[in-house]
Amino acid sequence: MKILDWYILKRFLQTYIFVVLVIVLVVVMIDYTEKIDNFHKNNAPTDRILWDYYLNFIPYWANYISPLMVFIATVFLTSRLAARTEVIAMLSSGISFIRLLFPYVLGASVLAVLTYFMVNYVIPRANKTRIAFEVQYINDAYTYSGRNVHIKIAPNTYAYLESYNNQSNTGYRFTLEKVEGNQLKQKLAADRIEWNAKKKKWTIRDYKVRTINGLQETLTSGTEIDTTLNLKPDDFSSDFNLYETFTRPELNRHIDLLRSRGADGLETYLLEKYSRDTRPFAIIILTVIGVIMSARKSRRGVGWQVALGFFLAFAYLLFFMLAKGIAESGNLNPIVAVWLPNLIFAGIGVLLYNTIPR
Helix, strand or coil, rough: CCCHHHHHHHHHHHHHHHHHHHHHHHHHHHHHHHHHHHHHCCCCCCCHHHHHHHHHHHHHHHCCCCCHHHHHHHHHHHHHHCCCCHHHHHHHCCCCCCHHHHHHHHHHHHHHHHHHHHHHHHHHHHHHHHHHHHHCCCCCCCCCCEEEEEEEEECCCCEEEEEEEEECEEEEEEEEEEEEEEEEEEEEEEEEEEECCCCCCEEEEEEHHHHHECCCEEEEEEEEEEEEECCCCHHHHHCCCHHCCHHHHHHHHHHHHHHHCCCHHHHHHHHHEEEEEEEEHHHHHHHHHHHHHHHCCCCCCHHHHHHHHHHHHHHHHHHHHHHHHHHHHHCCHHHHHHHHHHHHHHHHHHHHHHHCCC
16 A cells, blocks of 8 residues: 555545435435424324434435445546546556556445445344334334235145234134145134234134045044244234345345245345345446546546536446346346346446546
């Protein structure tokens, strides 16, 4: 690390922090303006608005816009250096353009590592509090509306509910089937099941159990029985932005659970998992592109280069959201959807490096 490297690295990180703070402040003001009626309508306490919501809202948005803000900060800093002919002086002294990239890439790598840690372990914990606040004070009361629900709760065991009331945690017209191969071995049918919060078990009421052993069948019945199932009331609660509340290990476990049940909505969680992996690489790729496109002095001034930086940054975001939407509909592999924008913009970076005079 040379004095010049420290100079660029310091300015790079300072500019990034400044840009993030400004944008996040604007987002907070807009968000508060939009939600102030909900706060008053639902009598949200002021301390909870500040500490439970906005204290966790700020790091969420700072991390969410991090790749774009790194790009904007890079363009803003480098274009100013170029406007003052500092870049020309550096290159004229014998420093190669690749060497000039070193402090930028170093700073971007630090931010990438920090982002990976934040998005996988810190932000999800903050989101638990933030989203719980939103469900309580901003969103309308949640009512489970699913009908004829089929859930695979074990390798050979399938549960069915005609309906479920998430207010009383009661399921109606419940059946539990054990199947081996293509043969039904046992079927339990009950009028309803109720969650016992103290015992952490389900209470099955007015049930009949039909057991099949070859050509022999036995039928038993009862009025009440407690049992443990791989099924919880949380499976019927609001899934509003649920994927954002999972740490990396929790997200992996939830994906495995959905796969074992053959449940819908798996793509959403896979997209969340893979996008967390691509975000650090996006920071580095966009940083390099930002340096390449703004390292030469422009007759149109710094403002033009910053505006162009904003355009490319939002083009990246738009492309990512488009690919993500296609993947959520099941028409594109999730891992392809999240990596495609990075691959395309990496190609743009190579093209810019080979075509734009520096």
